[in-house]
Amino acid sequence: MPLQDQLYDLFLLDQQVRGLRTRLDAATRRLGAQSNKLDQLRQQQTELSDQVKHGQAEVSSLEHEASDLDERVKKLREQMNNVRNNKEYSAMLVEVNTFKDEKGKLEDQALEKMGEVDATGQRLAEVQAQVTDQVKLVELAQAEVQSSKDEVGDQLADATAKREIAADQIPSDRLAQFERLADNYDGETLGEIEEQDRRRREYTCGGCYMELPIERVNALMMKPDELVTCPSCNRFLYIKQELKAEIGAK
Ligand SMILES: [Zn+2]
Incomplete structure (x- = not known):
């Protein structure tokens, strides 16, 4: 077979391999995108759940501090019952009021923090629902990859093997040129000659x-073993072939 025809065979097989691979690649790319989204959502889920845990710990430590102050106020009150000295009593009263103020502030902080924790908890529940949906999407994408493989896997293996055999027939420097063109032009390695005006x-x-x-054009017509x-x-x-025959007949 002349080199030109061998190259044309390689071109057709290359097109076939590319077409089949495109279907697989598209399914694989979709799976990759869905998996990435799932990873992101899971990361968000972990972050939010950490925030909730930390927030809850802060709330309970604020509540602890507040109840400690409460205890101290109670003790002071007991002591004040036994104090006879007016100056000492007044000093203790000041202390009681300071503790009460502090306790009030701590309770406010705890309430505010609880509000934050609730809001974060709601956001977490939303993200958890999104994760559940996304897991389903990933499973669907996996099934799609599998069915593409089932569908085109054998054809692709067959076409790839044939393409290799066809490539072996081409001199290595020309083959390298072909592969470069195939990469640059996305498989459109050949330019088919189009006749605009035969007379001219x-x-x-x-x-x-x-x-x-x-x-x-003449070289292509006359030297089928040259590219x-x-x-x-x-x-x-x-x-x-038809155009070649027509030009040749003239
Ligand atoms: Zn061109």
């Missing part, structure tokens, strides 16, 4: 639509 010998590259020097590229986009040029 005007031909364009189907890849970049630029006009081709007639020497390139010819487009001077504008560097794609390998390809001529359909």
Whole structure:
């Protein structure tokens, strides 16, 4: 088989492999995106649940402090019952009032903190619900990846093996060029020659639509074992059998 035809075979198989892989890749990408979102939600869940725990600990320590002050007030009151000295009594009364003030402040703080903890708890419940939904989405995405694999896995393995055999037929420098083009042009490695005007010998590259020097068209026609590229986009040029036959008949 002439090199030009071998390259065309490789091109077709490359297209097939790409098409099949695109389906798998799309499913895999969707799974990745859904999994990332789940990770983020779980992290949020952990942070919020930590906040709730810390908040609850703060509330109970404030409540403790407040009840400690209460105890001290009670004790002072008992002591005050036994005090006969007016000055001492007044000093104790000042202390009682200070403790009461402090206790009031601590209780206010505890209330405020409780409000925060409640709000965080609500947010946590929302995130937990989101996590549950997201787990389902991840499971669906996993199933989609699996069904894509079931569907295209065998075809992809088959096409990949055939592509390898076809690639082995191409000289290594040309193959490297092909692979580079395939990467750059997303598999559109070939520019099919399009006839614009036969009489004026005007031909364009189907890849970049630029006009081709007639020497390139002639080389493609006459030397099927040589590969010819487009001077504008560097794609390998390809001529359909029908067009080749028509030009050749002239
Ligand atoms: Zn071109």
